[in-house]
Amino acid sequence: MIRSTAGNDTIVAIATPPGKGAVGIVRLSGPRAMDIAGRMIRRPLQSRTAVYTPIIDDQGLVLDQGLAIAFPAPGSYTGEDMVELHAHGADMVLREMVRCATRLGARQARPGEFTERAFLNEKLDLIQAEAVADLIESHSLQAARNASLSLQGRFSTDIDEALSVIIEMRAFVESALDFPEEDIDFLADGQIKQQLQQAIEIISLLLSRSRQGKQLREGKRIVIVGRPNVGKSSLMNQLSGYSTSIVSHVSGTTRDLVEQEMSFSGVIAQVTDTAGLRETSDPVEIEGVNRAREALGRGDIIIHVNECHEDPVIKLDNLPPDSEVLRIYNKIDLHDEKPRREKNDAVEIYLSAKTGAGVELLQEEIARRLLVSDACEPLFLARQRHLDAMENARRSLINGLEQLRLHGAGELLAEDLLQAQRALSELKGEFLPDDLLGEIFSRFCIGK
Ligand SMILES: Nc1nc2c(ncn2[C@@H]2O[C@H](COP(=O)(O)OP(=O)(O)OP(=O)(O)O)[C@@H](O)[C@H]2O)c(=O)[nH]1
Ligand SMILES: [Mg+2]
Structure with missing residues (x-):
């Protein structure tokens, strides 16, 4: 074609x-x-x-x-x-x-x-073309390795495997619809059911590798939150190595989100310093606190800063479901505490954002969480478009399985299979409208 x-x-x-x-x-x-x-x-x-x-x-x-x-x-x-x-x-x-x-x-x-x-x-197919951009923009060696595998066609082959099972099922179902007198009994045969389950399994596995890959491609978001004046901005500066955020003894210094890309053991992450969480009547600070809460809701790793021996530790709400919280007890220099790491209901790190003591313990914890588990199967550096397409294909196949269970087979199963095939083909760039293709390529750099 x-x-x-x-x-x-x-x-x-x-x-x-x-x-x-x-x-x-x-x-x-x-x-x-x-x-x-x-x-x-x-x-x-x-x-x-x-x-x-x-x-x-x-x-x-x-x-x-x-x-x-x-x-x-x-x-x-x-x-x-x-x-x-x-x-x-x-x-x-x-x-x-x-x-x-x-x-x-x-x-x-x-x-x-x-x-x-x-x-x-x-x-190239579209997956390989996108892998070119991912390879150029990769934030870590792990991301580059996986982009390179996609570019070599590894992921396209996996999608083709799912597609070929679907196409085979379509041929079977369509012919049964065309020749009803042959009376192919889908349920008794069991083959279609088995193939549907097989295709769902392949796509589910691809989805899980893609979700992890998406995180690897985008880098994780780290959000620093806590009450005013506990030392969030001081910690941000310790992590970045220079004066990214304004630090002052005045409570409510940080208002806007302060974002900075940082590398932890070679893996890039986006770190955000936020306004101190508190009730306030100052309209500018209210906006700052709202932004802080929104950022908290998008974080993959939440660094919850508290002052050592401060009580009680505030409870964070609106945490994203898969996020992880690292609880910091800051200002140990004022309380004669040693830098250390403890594990209670969360990982707790005692440090001083002023002197830098214990900051390396936090960096180690972050680095450990940034590395996406090196599964034996390569990860697919997915974009949202890929996840949506795979979700759609999987949903159609699950519907198809339901049709088979309820009605044996028929037009609806045929339609579900067609939808699943279409979703996966779109993933590879077939049947995609020109404007969407144009938009995908416009995000590349000139000369590529
Ligand atoms: N002694 C000591 N002082 C610290 C430490 N960390 C921060 N401070 C001081 O605490 C004050 C507040 O620090 P910031 O980093 O601005 O705190 P923040 O949490 O960003 O404050 P807001 O932006 O107002 O929410 C400043 O005077 C810092 O110098 C620490 O580890 N030890
Ligand atoms: Mg601050």
């Missing part, structure tokens, strides 16, 4: 990140890629071979000296004729190379357009 006519123009973009670098790469893709690049080096390109060459603009000026490599269609990343021009990593030169290519007839690529063309030319 040709997904759609991929671009029939030629696109160009810088493929390497902005800034200074040893090497910078400009890529061209499309029917005129060879012609335009050929005019920029004024010598023959060689297929899949690096040619050392001056790179020359349309006025005949040498821009740089570098390499040109041609990848003829269809054996290229996009499936079209492609050329890479490797120059030195100087922004100005690379931008001028792009301008020169556009003057010669190429068009500046949109974000993700190279990968979109790869998808449209069926070099």
Whole structure:
């Protein structure tokens, strides 16, 4: 199936990140890629071979000296004729190379357009295309490893396995509907029931690996909460290593959410400092407290800060169901306490956000919780779109099982199977409307 006519123009973009670098790469893709690049080096390109060459603009000026490599269609990343021009990593030169290519007839690529063309030319399915973006943006080695497996088609194969079971069932059910006189007894046969259960099982397993993978892809959210003045912002600053949040002896200093990305043993997480929780009549602080409660409701790890020997410890409500609370007893320096970790109804850590004593105990606890369990099965770095599609497929199959139980089989089971197949096919990018595809690729970086 040709997904759609991929671009029939030629696109160009810088493929390497902005800034200074040893090497910078400009890529061209499309029917005129060879012609335009050929005019920029004024010598023959060689297929899949690096040619050392001056790179020359349309006025005949040498821009740089570098390499040109041609990848003829269809054996290229996009499936079209492609050329890479490797120059030195100087922004100005690379931008001028792009301008020169556009003057010669190429068009500046949109974000993700190279990968979109790869998808449209069926070099990748949508899951693999999204894995490209995930690999580039991965926050940890574990995430990168799993993105790479998706890119190699590991997850697509799993979806195909579920799809093939569904398609087989559809063929059976549809033929029974077409030839009712054959009177295929679904219940007695038991095969459809078994296959339905098998498909539900495959998808349930995929869903659980995907939920964990989604967390790995997005990074967990850590929220610091507690009463005013207990040292939340001081702790935030200790964790980040610099003065992210304002600290003062005045109760109610923090009003807004203060967010900071931090790395714990190489795994990135989003940490949020919040306003102290208390009843107040100050309208600005009320808004701050509301925001703090909302943030609390979104947290994966809640750092509940209390002052050592303060009583009573306030009870947190609105905790998300799968969240974990780490209870901190701060300001041990004022109470002659030693830094330590205890385990009661929650993990409790005694520390001083002022001196830093005991902060490493908290960092260890956080790091332990950030690592998603390394199951033997790889995780799928899912997006919400994937989870929704799998949920829909699973729901349709469960409905189908119910139909089978109540009515033997029939039109409704056939419809459920069709819906399940459609949901999984959409996951791979088939039957997706163009605007949704456009939106998915627009989140990629330019040049990818
Ligand atoms: N001695 C001592 N003082 C601390 C410690 N942690 C914080 N403080 C002090 O306690 C006061 C409040 O600290 P903050 O970090 O601003 O507290 P907060 O919980 O963010 O306060 P709000 O934003 O008002 O809710 C400041 O004067 C800090 O210097 C600690 O471990 N030991
Ligand atoms: Mg504060």
